[in-house]
Amino acid sequence: MAQSDTVVRILDTAEALFAEKGFAETSLRTITGKAKVNLAAVNYHFGSKKALIQAVFARYLDPFCEQFNRELDRLEKQPGLTLEELLTVLATTTVSVPASKGSLSVFMRLLGLAYTQAQGHMRRYLQEHYGKTFFRFTNLLKQCTSELPDAERFWRIHFMLGAVVFTMSSLDALRDIAASDYDEKTRIRDLVARLLPVVTAAMNAPVPEQPPRLSEQVA
Amino acid sequence: MAQSDTVVRILDTAEALFAEKGFAETSLRTITGKAKVNLAAVNYHFGSKKALIQAVFARYLDPFCEQFNRELDRLEKQPGLTLEELLTVLATTTVSVPASKGSLSVFMRLLGLAYTQAQGHMRRYLQEHYGKTFFRFTNLLKQCTSELPDAERFWRIHFMLGAVVFTMSSLDALRDIAASDYDEKTRIRDLVARLLPVVTAAMNAPVPEQPPRLSEQVA
DNA sequence: TAATGTTTGAAACAGGCGTTTTATATGGAG
DNA sequence: CTCCATATAAAACGCCTGTTTCAAACATTA
Numbered sequence: 001m002a003q004s005d006t007v008v009r010i011l012d013t014a015e016a017l018f019a020e021k022g023f024a025e026t027s028l029r030t031i032t033g034k035a036k037v038n039l040a041a042v043n044y045h046f047g048s049k050k051a052l053i054q055a056v057f058a059r060y061l062d063p064f065c066e067q068f069n070r071e072l073d074r075l076e077k078q079p080g081l082t083l084e085e086l087l088t089v090l091a092t093t094t095v096s097v098p099a100s101k102g103s104l105s106v107f108m109r110l111l112g113l114a115y116t117q118a119q120g121h122m123r124r125y126l127q128e129h130y131g132k133t134f135f136r137f138t139n140l141l142k143q144c145t146s147e148l149p150d151a152e153r154f155w156r157i158h159f160m161l162g163a164v165v166f167t168m169s170s171l172d173a174l175r176d177i178a179a180s181d182y183d184e185k186t187r188i189r190d191l192v193a194r195l196l197p198v199v200t201a202a203m204n205a206p207v208p209e210q211p212p213r214l215s216e217q218v219a
Numbered sequence: 220m221a222q223s224d225t226v227v228r229i230l231d232t233a234e235a236l237f238a239e240k241g242f243a244e245t246s247l248r249t250i251t252g253k254a255k256v257n258l259a260a261v262n263y264h265f266g267s268k269k270a271l272i273q274a275v276f277a278r279y280l281d282p283f284c285e286q287f288n289r290e291l292d293r294l295e296k297q298p299g300l301t302l303e304e305l306l307t308v309l310a311t312t313t314v315s316v317p318a319s320k321g322s323l324s325v326f327m328r329l330l331g332l333a334y335t336q337a338q339g340h341m342r343r344y345l346q347e348h349y350g351k352t353f354f355r356f357t358n359l360l361k362q363c364t365s366e367l368p369d370a371e372r373f374w375r376i377h378f379m380l381g382a383v384v385f386t387m388s389s390l391d392a393l394r395d396i397a398a399s400d401y402d403e404k405t406r407i408r409d410l411v412a413r414l415l416p417v418v419t420a421a422m423n424a425p426v427p428e429q430p431p432r433l434s435e436q437v438a
Numbered sequence: 439t440a441a442t443g444t445t446t447g448a449a450a451c452a453g454g455c456g457t458t459t460t461a462t463a464t465g466g467a468g
Numbered sequence: 469c470t471c472c473a474t475a476t477a478a479a480a481c482g483c484c485t486g487t488t489t490c491a492a493a494c495a496t497t498a
Contacts, residue, residue, distance in 0.1 A: 024243040038477055043457060116335045116388055151401040155413050158393055162385025163378040169335055174377055182370040194374050201424030205416045257447055262487060
């Protein structure tokens with residue numbers, strides 16, 4: 001067998017370690033040690049550590065975008081698309097696609113890391129490779145929330161993106177607290193279901209009359 | 220003058236660099252070089268890099284918590300406290316307190332970093348030092364949203380925490396986009412004002428009848 | 439002024455990092 | 469079988485990291 005399972009073993013191990021400790025905090029020696037492959041294998045198969053990080057993301061995002069683009073094809077033809085429908089499609093696609101590979105929570109954590117840390121190459125990579133799909137989505141979202149001023153919608157999208165990524169990315173820690181306090185075994189699907197009404201309500205929140213200024217509200 | 224401005228110079232520089240590049244990505248040599256102090260000064264004055272990171276946070280959080288605890292004293296005596304009032308107090312305290320020091324956006328970015336990366340010592344530190352204040356706040360929040368099941372409120376708190384921290388922490392990048400697309404010069408105060416109705420609506424979103432499960436919603 | 443405790447400065451330390459190199463296997467094609 | 473491209477292995481490279489050391493400078497108190 002040419003191209004043995006070395007590549008897959010590296011990807012699996014790197015993915016887990018990145019999610020657990022972050023990118024900079026995870027060394028190639030730790031990865032290759034745990035994956036039981038030679039240290040040089042990463043540079044041989046991927047070229048560099050940066051490229052390995054991108055490969056870890058691509059393994060998740062490529063199948064997701066493929067599927068999500070198909071859904072978008074359908075939705076773009078649908079005339080009376082509602083916000084709930086659009087968000088539900090996004091949620092179900094997110095939940096259903098990566099079931100074959102590792103867990104969704106791992107990927108969400110990676111996404112959160114990519115957003116906050118390593119703002120350089122990773123953000124550029126995500127923008128270049130998946131920006132078009134994101135643009136199609138926001139276009140539909142605009143259609144569903146036509147009463148919203150563009151700037152307001154822009155910020156709300158990022159509020160909700162934050163809610164999702166942030167919660168998911170610290171899911172493990174939060175799940176422990178929730179389990180001990182409310183003896184609830186929250187699976188990621190349950191969390192997505194909890195998010196849906198919240199995000200919908202947030203997007204539909206009343207818009208302040210004029211460019212808001214906090215000091216005026218208190219006076 | 221004993222205890223010259225070396226400590227302050229280190230804190231200022233470290234704060235800015237941490238916010239810009241992250242904790243692991245910022246070396247003591249970069250900090251001390253830019254601050255024009257000796258390399259050994261960090262270990263002399265703070266003990267270690269970890270302690271320096273915590274000191275950067277403490278400089279923001281200690282005054283904030285002091286002020287916020289005073290507000291909580293007042294609110295806990297107030298009988299008919301509403302969600303809007305509670306959130307407004309939180310928002311105004313957040314905005315008003317750190318005005319003397321560096322900018323609020325820097326601190327928000329630090330908070331986002333602390334939450335996602337360096338999950339070990341930093342999370343423990345924040346919990347130990349500021350957990351009590353956070354607990355007082357959540358207690359009032361429970362009082363304001365009494366119709367919400369505990370578990371639901373728990374998750375919604377973290378959704379909203381995510382929305383705030385996440386947006387603030389990537390504010391610089393987002394502000395550039397917003398400025399070019401909607402020629403809007405968003406200050407952090409405006410953003411907080413935008414957040415208020417969104418967070419309120421999100422907390423008040425309808426609660427699914429039973430422990431939600433996404434698959435059932437689609438079927 | 440002399441002595442003392444505190445702060446700086448310059449250099450070195452030990453160790454980890456990503457990456458490269460060189461050599462050795464491995465496995466299928468001519 | 470021989471050849472050749474591909475893959476693994478072990479070692480070394482140069483660099484950068486946080487931390488420590490020790491002497492010099494400083495400010496403070498007696």
